[in-house]
Amino acid sequence: MEPAVAIRDLAKDHAGEKALRGISIDVPNPCLFGIIGADGAGKSTLMNILATLTDPDSGSVRELGRDAAREFASIREDIGYMPQRFSLYQDLSVEENLDFFADIFGISGKDKTDRMDHLLGFAGLKPFKGRRAGQLSGGMKQKLALACTLVHHPKLLLLDEPTVGVDPVARRDFWTMLKSLRAEGITLMVSTPYMDEAALCDSLVLLHEGGILAEGTPAQLLAAYPYRLYRVEAAPDAAVSTLNYPGDKPPPPGFVLIYPSGGTLHAAEAPGGEAPLAGEAPVAGGRTQGPSGDPVQRLRVAVPEAYSATLIQPSLEDCFFALLSGKMVMKPKSAPGALPAGTGS
């Protein structure tokens, strides 16, 4: 089956810099596809090209079986696009906004009433339908924007950073809505700078400086993590209970990466590194303390306050951190569905 979106060697310069440097992505149909990356990684450039609002410098895009360069008018009828900023009319009410988008997509009569009713219910905005969009909370604005992009039954949804500036509870609600759309068979491409949202995607790419650093399902990414990862904590009765580690300080010997994470430190140790725990398989959650082979001892060289080190399962954030600092490499997939190949330090 043809992928919903097939991107080949896509390149685009933006303001004299390479916003995208020849990337290729296949998005299966249906799929909740994440485009993860920091600001300036090229997410919005990619989204604008997919929305047929910007032409790439080179490369090709096929969406829903159609060529984006030639058949953009026909593609526009079947996609829903939600730009980066809230881009509805703040001075119109919730209902008027929806009504306007229904009108311009040529939905009228009973179809329109039904669709609007359904979408207001879906977005949980029925009690607020008379309220001006500008007076909604950040989360409700994004739900309204999503509802407006859904008005014409799009087959492909392009959401550019839909949860930026939205509180955590509303973010969770929003992702629940995305999941239910995915369950209806719609393909969604969602860009986000929040790494924790990556775990909610079926499949994702990590975009960095216009290139793809990693791609695959969350499980594939986690499986490719090459290190033993410890959570390092200070003594419970210590004066300063949160640990910090300067980004420019090299990690202690034997460790590849060490970085703060929620008041604790995460330390990645190379499996073949110094002082291996002979015959001892790392057990997640197993607390090691005391013996000289103990990672705490080795960590104390650099972090005197280290009290305990717990072996933990890496999260996607840990994967991304390793990828972004060049300590983990995933070769881009040659074909869709292939397993990520090649891991190393």
Next chain:
Amino acid sequence: MISPARVRSIALKEMRHIFRDWQTLVVVLVMPVMMMFLYGYALNADAREIPVMIEMPSPAPETRAIADKIDASQMFAVTGIVYAAPDPAELFKLYGIKALFRFPPGFARDLRRPGGARVQVLIDGSDPNLGTLIRNGSEPMLLGATLQVLGVRQPQVLDLRTLVLYNPEQRSALFFVPGLMAIILLMISALLTSVAIAREKELGTMGQLLVSPLHPLEIIVGKIIPYVFLAALDGFLVLAVGRIAFGVRIAGNPWFLGLCSLVYIFTALSIGLLISTLVKRQQHAMFAALGATLMPTVILSGFIFPVTSMPIPLQIVSHIIPATYFLEIVRGIILKGVGLHELWTPLLILGGEGLVLMAVAIRKFKVKL
């Protein structure tokens, strides 16, 4: 291809924006009326009761009678009579007079001599308009007063009778009402359209509109329809205030004036549209629209300064800007009462300019960001 329903929904949405943004709406409706009154009272070119003084070293009955006549005239008010003015500049400074009439000693005697008498008039030239007015007004007035005092009938050598047509009383209202029509219609149309489209770009909603089945022409037509009405309303306001407060009546056919105004509004909207295709921010649109419409219109259209007295390069510019032609049309209809037969040339040029500008604007309107 162009769906009336979609155009209607864009126009409806735009109307909602207009009515929700009541501050702007108030400005749009109050500004023309305010400008009318400002121009009506500030731009009053009819000079009356200009303060002057008279220097009269040897008062004779004739000289006194002439001084009385000066004071009795509508133009001048004599604020004082002095016997000697060794330093006339002092008088101008101290008493704020605008002119000093100096009758030399023996003026009354000289009147009856063959060489005639002399009078010197000192004029304050710091306000050139007023200075010219005094210079042109004082000679015939003095001559008339003198002849009357002497009981001499003006010799019938040349009977010059000027008759001012179309604006017989030389009222400035008849001059600024057409000018304000031209300025306000242009400003409202160009400014509001360009800002309305730049706003969609600035908010990011333009992307949403483009990623929809909307044809660019539907966006353009839908967006400008409400502003046509708004501009027409303003035109009506100017005419109504002109009639009620300043007594300006339309000599010609009001329907023809309405039609010409619509052509002008169309041209002005095209300018606004063209500007909006070039800028991305509302502020830029605003400055560009004001710069492109207000200043050239006020200065170069012939509203204040006559086109024929401009240097050739400015005359060329003047013949490009639409307001010049609209001014010709409005003056023609309101003052002269002429119609299509006399005004088809400027109307054709105006409409042509509108079509060209609109075509360029539509071509430049990008379907991509």
